[in-house]
Amino acid sequence: MTRAQLLHILQKFMPPGAEVYAADLLIHYRIQLHIKKPRATKYGDYRPPGRGEEHRISLNKDLNPFAFLITFMHEIAHLLNHEKYNGEVAPHGKEWKQHFQLVSMPVFEKEVLPPDVKHALGRYLGNPGASSCSDPYLFRTLRKYDANPTLLVEELPLNAIFRMQDGREFVKLEKNRTRYTCKEVSSGRIYLVPGLAQCEVVIKKQ
Numbered sequence: 001m002t003r004a005q006l007l008h009i010l011q012k013f014m015p016p017g018a019e020v021y022a023a024d025l026l027i028h029y030r031i032q033l034h035i036k037k038p039r040a041t042k043y044g045d046y047r048p049p050g051r052g053e054e055h056r057i058s059l060n061k062d063l064n065p066f067a068f069l070i071t072f073m074h075e076i077a078h079l080l081n082h083e084k085y086n087g088e089v090a091p092h093g094k095e096w097k098q099h100f101q102l103v104s105m106p107v108f109e110k111e112v113l114p115p116d117v118k119h120a121l122g123r124y125l126g127n128p129g130a131s132s133c134s135d136p137y138l139f140r141t142l143r144k145y146d147a148n149p150t151l152l153v154e155e156l157p158l159n160a161i162f163r164m165q166d167g168r169e170f171v172k173l174e175k176n177r178t179r180y181t182c183k184e185v186s187s188g189r190i191y192l193v194p195g196l197a198q199c200e201v202v203i204k205k206q
């Protein structure tokens with residue numbers, strides 16, 4: 001694939017101004033980019049090369065342009081971690097975070113992100129304590145740009161019955177920090193479900 005063809009594809013998925021940077025990274029590190037149909041469990045992933053193979057990054061094609069770019073940089077940070085530490089550090093530890101900061105810098109300078117996304121990403125990158133893969137504030141900010149946002153458990157009223165992506169149905173009970181105590185309809189068993197879990201409403205009861 002030529003650089004022009006690569007840019008043409010990236011333009012469809014990334015905010016204007018980011019595609020040149022992304023193409024340069026893909027070419028420089030010889031990365032195979034796989035754009036996949038939506039997967040419920042992840043937005044993207046990085047696979048280190050086997051012998052004689054190339055780095056591989058996959059991204060879900062339904063991500064909005066800002067989520068696509070940020071997930072791309074998230075995976076590039078995994079690649080840099082692999083190059084430098086070869087799997088000897090935690091996947092989302094401080095080394096990964098430093099790489100994520102480094103990769104994000106040109107994107108901050110290029111003004112390709114809207115102010116709220118920029119703020120949310122900056123806040124996430126600047127918080128040394130936030131080592132998890134997805135930050136709730138960043139997640140909620142990025143979600144505003146989805147064409148058809150899916151419903152989150154935290155948005156439902158209490159006592160609503162909802163269905164998770166695996167088909168199981170629950171009643172939403174009380175809040176428990178970032179999660180909700182929920183009762184599975186079929187078994188009556190109690191589970192803690194993250195507020196940011198995606199779901200569908202079955203019945204709404206106020």
Ligand SMILES: [Zn+2]
Pocket residue numbers: 074078091092133
């Ligand atoms: Zn990750």
